[in-house]
Amino acid sequence: MPVLKGIDLDIHDNETLVILGPSGQGKTVFIKTLVRLIHPDSGSICYDGEELLTLSHKQLYRFNDRIAFVFQNSALLDFLSVQDNLQLYLLMHKAISPRDLQRRTLEALHFVGLDDDVLDKFPEELSGGMRKRVAIARAMVKRPQYLFYDEPTTGLDQTNAEKISELIKMLKKEISATSIIVTHDIKLMRDVADRVALLKDGLISFVGDRDEVSEQMLDFLYE
Ligand SMILES: Nc1ncnc2c1ncn2[C@@H]1O[C@H](COP(=O)(O)OP(=O)(O)OP(=O)(O)O)[C@@H](O)[C@H]1O
Numbered sequence: 328m329p330v331l332k333g334i335d336l337d338i339h340d341n342e343t344l345v346i347l348g349p350s351g352q353g354k355t356v357f358i359k360t361l362v363r364l365i366h367p368d369s370g371s372i373c374y375d376g377e378e379l380l381t382l383s384h385k386q387l388y389r390f391n392d393r394i395a396f397v398f399q400n401s402a403l404l405d406f407l408s409v410q411d412n413l414q415l416y417l418l419m420h421k422a423i424s425p426r427d428l429q430r431r432t433l434e435a436l437h438f439v440g441l442d443d444d445v446l447d448k449f450p451e452e453l454s455g456g457m458r459k460r461v462a463i464a465r466a467m468v469k470r471p472q473y474l475f476y477d478e479p480t481t482g483l484d485q486t487n488a489e490k491i492s493e494l495i496k497m498l499k500k501e502i503s504a505t506s507i508i509v510t511h512d513i514k515l516m517r518d519v520a521d522r523v524a525l526l527k528d529g530l531i532s533f534v535g536d537r538d539e540v541s542e543q544m545l546d547f548l549y550e
């Protein structure tokens with residue numbers, strides 16, 4: 328059975344678009360499809376007029392350089408320290424001096440509100456909220472043009488969820504990235520979205536400005 332059923336969605340430069348929907352509606356499938364982690368059976372995904380689904384290996388490599396993805400489970404590499412998690416991408420893909428690497432690492436770490444002593448820790452030594460911050464810092468280190476977040480507040484208490492909302496807003500200003508967030512969290516949507524798309528049963532039932540999302544639409548979405 329198809330998970331997504333004919334989605335047609337434009338994303339504007341520099342906006343924060345929240346795709347809101349209850350559990351199991353295809354949010355993760357959708358956001359992974361947008362970055363070619365999942366290949367759709369049919370359809371088209373264009374970035375600045377360029378078709379993502381037919382990019383060559385080399386073009387895909389360049390595309391990956393422009394995006395960062397904060398996964399639903401943070402997806403830090405358990406066998407690497409926080410420092411190595413933050414630096415892995417730049418070390419593998421960029422000619423960067425040790426000094427610049429350290430500067431960018433610390434800048435991102437401090438930006439998400441973590442101290443230097445976290446650098447030598449391993450992901451399993453961190454709380455869920457701290458892991459999420461490290462995942463956001465790892466995305467920031469890359470300085471992407473597009474930032475993708477899958478359920479950034481899931482599993483966090485209200486205080487930590489609010490801190491993550493704040494970080495998402497601050498990070499967007501800091502690196503002026505286009506942010507695409509999928510979530511079931513109405514509060515997060517109200518806090519960070521410029522525009523909202525409502526996703527239910529694999530279909531987008533509404534796209535518009537945040538203020539246009541009515542209680543009635545939300546009742547229908549979550550009924
Ligand atoms: N790689 C995949 N290919 C095809 N179908 C998938 C894939 N991953 C998940 N699915 C199916 O797609 C449906 C939607 O799953 P998805 O994980 O996208 O939901 P979700 O909206 O992200 O839910 P949650 O809020 O629990 O994270 C499920 O029925 C799931 O089994």
Ligand SMILES: [Mg+2]
Binds near residue numbers: 354355399477478
């Ligand atoms: Mg999901």
